[in-house]
Amino acid sequence: MQTPTISAEGHQLPTAIEPRNPGMELDLDWVRTAQANTSAIERRAKTLPGRRSVKKEYQAAWLCKAISLIDLTTLSGDDSEGRVERLCAKAKQPVRADILEALDMTGLTTGAVCVYHDMIESAVASLKGSGIPVAAVSTGFPAGLSPYHLRIAEIGESVKAGAEEIDIVITRRHVLQGNWQALYDEMKEMRDACGDAHVKAILATGELGTLRNVARASLVCMMAGADFIKTSTGKESVNATLPVSLVMIRAIRDYYDRTGHRVGYKPAGGISKAKDALVYLSLMKDELGDRWLQPDLFRFGASSLLNDIERQLEHHVSGHYSAGYRHAMA
Numbered sequence: 001m002q003t004p005t006i007s008a009e010g011h012q013l014p015t016a017i018e019p020r021n022p023g024m025e026l027d028l029d030w031v032r033t034a035q036a037n038t039s040a041i042e043r044r045a046k047t048l049p050g051r052r053s054v055k056k057e058y059q060a061a062w063l064c065k066a067i068s069l070i071d072l073t074t075l076s077g078d079d080s081e082g083r084v085e086r087l088c089a090k091a092k093q094p095v096r097a098d099i100l101e102a103l104d105m106t107g108l109t110t111g112a113v114c115v116y117h118d119m120i121e122s123a124v125a126s127l128k129g130s131g132i133p134v135a136a137v138s139t140g141f142p143a144g145l146s147p148y149h150l151r152i153a154e155i156g157e158s159v160k161a162g163a164e165e166i167d168i169v170i171t172r173r174h175v176l177q178g179n180w181q182a183l184y185d186e187m188k189e190m191r192d193a194c195g196d197a198h199v200k201a202i203l204a205t206g207e208l209g210t211l212r213n214v215a216r217a218s219l220v221c222m223m224a225g226a227d228f229i230k231t232s233t234g235k236e237s238v239n240a241t242l243p244v245s246l247v248m249i250r251a252i253r254d255y256y257d258r259t260g261h262r263v264g265y266k267p268a269g270g271i272s273k274a275k276d277a278l279v280y281l282s283l284m285k286d287e288l289g290d291r292w293l294q295p296d297l298f299r300f301g302a303s304s305l306l307n308d309i310e311r312q313l314e315h316h317v318s319g320h321y322s323a324g325y326r327h328a329m330a
């Protein structure tokens with residue numbers, strides 16, 4: 001891969017802010033005819049990790065790019081204000097200052113911080129003035145099985161508390177029963193409840209049974225106005241995978257081709273290695289192009305990925321810092 005476009009200001013300087021996805025009427029014919037050729041997708045997914053290597057002199061730049069795209073997450077039952085404050089400090093300065101200086105990356109931040117509703121106020125206070133948005137998981141995360149009116153009310157409460165992005169969970173049952181109208185109506189109401197906040201639809205793909213269901217659920221959520229589609233809560237037994245990602249990314253491409261609206265993608269759950277992050281970035285570049293490598297259209301949902309990236313950058317700066325890097329960033 002060549003050098004990514006990234007500024008010293010991380011996510012804050014770049015570029016376009018994608019308009020909200022207005023959605024469209026539910027097109028049942030399109031949904032019902034959506035396909036996912038499982039064996040072809042699995043074959044292609046297997047080749048991805050080995051297919052594209054990032055040249056050594058560009059690796060640090062790509063890893064910094066990955067940092068700027070992380071929704072730095074804590075979603076634990078024992079979350080506390082103190083833990084969230086530490087997480088936010090990490091989001092504001094994701095890597096040791098001397099490493100950022102050596103890489104000319106002072107000012108780099110993560111894309112967002114992602115927390116439970118109860119932790120929004122702490123996160124908003126800790127991030128004040130940083131420009132880093134708070135994303136909240138709402139709607140009875142992770143199962144999404146609390147009373148419907150409470151799930152809708154939770155979105156309103158999260159927005160009121162200061163969340164600029166809301167990660168909702170869909171009702172898996174609607175997908176498993178092929179009740180696309182119910183899924184569409186739910187997604188649309190949740191999107192409306194978000195007001196100006198951007199909405200990410202968590203499909204919980206590990207619980208949807210088939211890749212075809214993943215393709216169909218992706219389309220329905222986009223038709224109902226999801227600004228992002230996200231793989232997983234991180235709590236399913238299978239979370240983000242490359243086959244699922246291929247299906248969702250291609251659904252995003254189809255939706256863009258048909259409507260002209262760009263929807264973002266967020267793989268989440270179990271992405272903890274820097275080299276895996278690079279595979280996801282090259283997949284996005286291959287399938288959707290550079291525009292989808294900006295924080296308004298791509299995020300990693302991850303709690304521990306940053307630790308591994310930081311380790312790789314330390315290694316890079318201490319032993320493998322290459323003049324080619326500065327050249328690449330010029």
Ligand SMILES: O=C[C@H](O)COP(=O)(O)O
Nearest residue numbers: 234268269270301302303
């Ligand atoms: O949305 C984010 C996920 O819950 C994070 O999952 P992880 O802890 O496996 O990185």
